[in-house]
Amino acid sequence: MTGAEDDRVTGAEDDRTRGRRGRAGRLSRLREGWLARLRERVESRALTALAVLTSVALVAAFYYPTATVLIEAVVVDGAVTLGVFADVLTDPFYFGELARLLSGESPVAVTRSLASPDRRLGIVGFTAYQAALSTVASVALGLPAAYLLARFEFPGRRTLRSLTIVPFVLPSIMVAVGFVATFGENGTLNAALAAVGLPPVDLMFTLEAVVIAHAFYNAPLVARVTTAAWESVDASAVETARSLGAGPVRAFVDVVAPQVYPAVLTGAALTFVFTFGTFPIVLALGGFELATVEVFVYRLVRDLSYAEAAALAIVELAVSLGVLLAYLRYEARSSTSTRGARPLPRRPLVPPTPSLRELLPRAGLAAYAVVAGVVFLAPIASMILASVTGGDGALTLDHYRFLVERQQTGAAFQVRPWPAIRNSLLFAAAATLLALPMGVVVAVLTTRRYRGRTLVDAAAMAPLAVSGIIVGLGLLRGLVFGVEIAGWRIAASGAVAIVVAHAVAGYPFVVRTVSPGLSGLDRSLVESARALGASRARVIRDVELPLVWPAVVAGAAFAFAISIGEFTSTVVLATGADAYTMPVAIERFIGRRLGPATAMGVVLLVVTGLSFVVIERLGGEHRGI
Amino acid sequence: MTTDDSETRRRPARSHTRRRFLTATGAAGAVALAGCSAERVDDGGGDGTDGGNETDGGDTNGGDGDGGDGGDDETPTLTVATYTNFIDAPSVSPGEWLKEEFESRYDATLEWATPDNEVNYYIERAASGAGIDADLYVGLTTEDLVRVDDELDGDLFAEAGEFEGRDRVRSGLRFDPFERAVPYDTGYVSLVYDGTATEAPETFEGLLDDEHAGALIAQNPGGSSTGRAFLLHTIDRFGDGGVASDGDGEAVEGADGDPDYDYLDYWADLQANDVRVLGTWDDAYTAWSNGEAPIVVSYSTDQVFADMEGADLEEHQIRFLNDQAYANPEGMAVFADADEPELAREFMSFMLEPEVQGEIAQRNVAFPATDDAELPSDYAELAQAPADPVTFSYDQLRGNVDAWVEAWERQFAGN
Known part of the structure; x- marks a missing residue:
């Protein structure tokens, strides 16, 4: 924006001084004309160039590596076969009663057993079932937070909004520590229940514990995405509706809700995909009875049974992409017109007048705050408490002392805290800067109308849907070992490869947060800017992005979060001891006593929390036109 | 040439990096390729890329290895692959002590490599024809060997061969029928x-x-x-x-x-x-x-x-x-493709010395593989062993x- 204003000023000056300069002026005009033409050409090609770069990054750091593994499902010992697939699809262990259908049994018989109480879901069916439950729980816990953050004003609101994503980056071992300490037999929750005379609850090692943990991770996602959309709702549209006689409920249903729905669905679809591919947390808090597909993908890869692992991963991918596709088709149909010029005014948290209409929503929020305190704050508080508790149960700073000691005396080949912090921040900043243009360019390309664009969109979302274990193995083969081309082995590892891999993993968030807003933009804005001679890239930068700015900032925060929390590809690509990050350090510091790992976890918590606050401050509150 | 070589040899990425170049060109690919390396694959022989690289490394090391004893300042580097806890654990780990002790006794540099996929990393490398970039592996289990032999047709590890101290390993612990892996603790x-x-x-x-x-x-x-x-x-x-x-x-x-x-x-x-x-x-x-x-x-x-x-x-x-x-005995084995096979065997011999065995057991919190390990007399009080290991x-x-x-x-x- 600032750049555009500068240009205008220089242009005006040119006009004024023209004619007074003579020959030199003509020369410089020629030069300027040439520069302007060059600039125009660069600008008009910028979008294409960015699209090409994005594709190159995606192919190099995702599609090719992943393909080297997935292909093993159909190419076994050099021969193409569908046998492995057929075996997986017709295996009741994986597909339950559905497998019987796939192996040719009559649909009537299968339907009958599906209706019976002792039906078998199979591992895939169960995985989808727990993902659906987790999605419902995440939306239920995420929406009130979005309502609070988007519609109310209170001290610390912006900081709280920034911090919502923190749970998203926590390694599963930290969450397990926090959850056992909170929901365990001797946990905080039971202590609190006993204090008020209620019977204890036995949550550990149940499906409920897993679903709550999934909500811990994903409700913040739903909340953050929805808040961004809600903040983009134009106040004047609501005012118009109200002035036409609509009541507040009617105005909400007709004007606000249609603009917020797509974001809620985005959050829900992403939550489903994430929890469908869930892995360590299920076994940590649930146990092997609740094993999901990814558990088996992991074991099969570990045992080098690649064909079956790849076949299962493709099944996983198909389900996840199917959900994303269904959601994308909905998003394409439901685009509403928005201009996001002036956000809705926020209400104070303390009601100005104590009427029932003012008090009711606030009472609801108060109840929600209690639930959120148990689900989000208590586990995090337990992690922090664990980091200052010694083996004998007394309070101690020993674990932090360990971090300092390791920093000072650790050998060169050992993981030390400061380089881990530094690398995490550097990689995340670089990955975010890379993911933003990648995400924006894909969002722009997929909001154009053409046949098969949802397919392109779904393919662009694939990094979210492929098993992390498979991607890790693919990066090992495709990047670390490299490709042989014309007698040269091209390989990539280390910092730059990590940044690209993180950007590829994080950019779908930018697409998903930015895309609904872009497709809802009034086309006449873009068209008039184009008619006035602005290049497509210029229109995106100066017109479209400012209108959906909250979504851009949310996308950037997610890209940053993905990079900070990423583990699998980081350890694969960080050959040598100098490119490890905070999650790697946490994993490395796990020993007989969990103290050092939890202390490092708290460092991660604080560093990422601060980063999110900085990102959102840099992003500004709202930069509409 | 000698200086260049010694430079390269001290780097973590070993002798295969000799012909590694940074690609600084290519505008379109710059983002993705900036951390890239391109390595010439030799066409020699019918053995494929792996063989080519091996010959390559062999040439260099043959000369250096011999020269190392002769008093020039070429210090050979031994790359030891292992699992991360062996060199980096929050409480204790043997890695640092072993490196210092080995380097003080032998005219060699020891470098640790800890790929996340552990042995599978080297199985993958061998299967992809990417060449093995380490000299020996420390931390092999019986199951690792089974997986290696199931997956690869060629040999990933060489036979241990004769070296001093090998016969001190308790016979009940020897788990490799093909005598590649030598147990060092259990x-x-x-x-x-x-x-x-x-x-x-x-x-x-x-x-x-x-x-x-x-x-x-x-x-x-x-x-x-x-x-x-x-x-x-x-x-x-x-x-x-x-x-x-x-x-x-x-x-x-x-x-x-x-x-x-x-x-x-x-x-x-x-x-x-x-x-x-x-x-x-x-x-x-x-x-x-x-x-x-x-x-x-x-x-x-x-x-x-x-x-x-x-x-x-x-x-x-x-x-x-x-x-x-x-019982889960852990073993060490020399890679068939090792650049420093002799030094690797010296290292195995070193690992079985009574003092070193005692240090490994205490720092890896495990039990020695030999009977003559030097351990504090009260070690067995806290580290308990079963009457009947299975x-x-x-x-x-x-x-x-x-x-x-x-x-x-x-x-x-x-x-």
Whole structure:
């Protein structure tokens, strides 16, 4: 924006001084004309160039590596076969009663057993079932937070909004520590229940514990995405509706809700995909009875049974992409017109007048705050408490002392805290800067109308849907070992490869947060800017992005979060001891006593929390036109 | 040339990097390629890329290795691959001491390599023809060797050959029938229990008592080595019921002497008695430490750590079911493709010296592989060894272990 204003000023000056300069002026005009033409050409090609770069990054750091593994499902010992697939699809262990259908049994018989109480879901069916439950729980816990953050004003609101994503980056071992300490037999929750005379609850090692943990991770996602959309709702549209006689409920249903729905669905679809591919947390808090597909993908890869692992991963991918596709088709149909010029005014948290209409929503929020305190704050508080508790149960700073000691005396080949912090921040900043243009360019390309664009969109979302274990193995083969081309082995590892891999993993968030807003933009804005001679890239930068700015900032925060929390590809690509990050350090510091790992976890918590606050401050509150 | 070589040889990426160039050009690919390396693959011979690189490394090292003794300042580098805990653990790990001690005694530089996928990383490398960039591997288990031999046609590891101290390794620990891996320590997987909350049973059958309902936390045998060791121990005890025999009727017989009751029956009973099978050792130990259940599958050296952090030893009791524990000996082997095979064997010899054996056992919190290790006299008080260690041999595991784990998974998680 600032750049555009500068240009205008220089242009005006040119006009004024023209004619007074003579020959030199003509020369410089020629030069300027040439520069302007060059600039125009660069600008008009910028979008294409960015699209090409994005594709190159995606192919190099995702599609090719992943393909080297997935292909093993159909190419076994050099021969193409569908046998492995057929075996997986017709295996009741994986597909339950559905497998019987796939192996040719009559649909009537299968339907009958599906209706019976002792039906078998199979591992895939169960995985989808727990993902659906987790999605419902995440939306239920995420929406009130979005309502609070988007519609109310209170001290610390912006900081709280920034911090919502923190749970998203926590390694599963930290969450397990926090959850056992909170929901365990001797946990905080039971202590609190006993204090008020209620019977204890036995949550550990149940499906409920897993679903709550999934909500811990994903409700913040739903909340953050929805808040961004809600903040983009134009106040004047609501005012118009109200002035036409609509009541507040009617105005909400007709004007606000249609603009917020797509974001809620985005959050829900992403939550489903994430929890469908869930892995360590299920076994940590649930146990092997609740094993999901990814558990088996992991074991099969570990045992080098690649064909079956790849076949299962493709099944996983198909389900996840199917959900994303269904959601994308909905998003394409439901685009509403928005201009996001002036956000809705926020209400104070303390009601100005104590009427029932003012008090009711606030009472609801108060109840929600209690639930959120148990689900989000208590586990995090337990992690922090664990980091200052010694083996004998007394309070101690020993674990932090360990971090300092390791920093000072650790050998060169050992993981030390400061380089881990530094690398995490550097990689995340670089990955975010890379993911933003990648995400924006894909969002722009997929909001154009053409046949098969949802397919392109779904393919662009694939990094979210492929098993992390498979991607890790693919990066090992495709990047670390490299490709042989014309007698040269091209390989990539280390910092730059990590940044690209993180950007590829994080950019779908930018697409998903930015895309609904872009497709809802009034086309006449873009068209008039184009008619006035602005290049497509210029229109995106100066017109479209400012209108959906909250979504851009949310996308950037997610890209940053993905990079900070990423583990699998980081350890694969960080050959040598100098490119490890905070999650790697946490994993490395796990020993007989969990103290050092939890202390490092708290460092991660604080560093990422601060980063999110900085990102959102840099992003500004709202930069509409 | 010599200077260049010594420069390269001190770098973490070893001799194969000799012809590594940074690609600084290519505008379109700049983003993706900036951290890229391009390495010329030699066309020589019909052995493919691997052979080419090997010859390459061999040339250089042949000259340097010999010259190293001759007093020029070429210090050979030995690259030792291992798992991360061996060199980097929050409490103690042998890596740092071993490196210092080895470098002070031999005119060589020791570099550690700890790829995340451990042995699988080298199996993958060999299968992709990417060349092996390490000299030996420390931390091999019987199952690793089975996986290596199942996956690769060629040899990943060379025969250990003769070197000083090799015959000091206790014969009961030697787990490689092809004499590649040489054991350097061993651990035992047993039960650890909180003596203030329960008294753990003395037999496998005791775990099925009502008294111990919901009392045991184990780990997923598909993802955790303690979990797998415990599963294998139950197979040794109860037999496999022929699940891995492809219908030829040959079954692994259990020590319980009952052919009609196999490990799957035992696990069905354990599951009915509310056993918890969590993901990793960390998951299980965290839950156990928080009092979710009083008994956990863990290592028989648990008291060493408990003592280190000043915990109450009564809460860290060891139980050997039926006086047994599953032994997991760890071995080291030279890569067939090693640049420094002689130095690698000197290192193996070094690893088996009495003083070094004692240090490894204490720092890796394990048991030495030789009888003459120098250990403090009270070491055995905290690090307990079973009267009757149990372990499956290479031949028993090969062709069976995958089927055992899979059959267990299908029974335990049948949804």
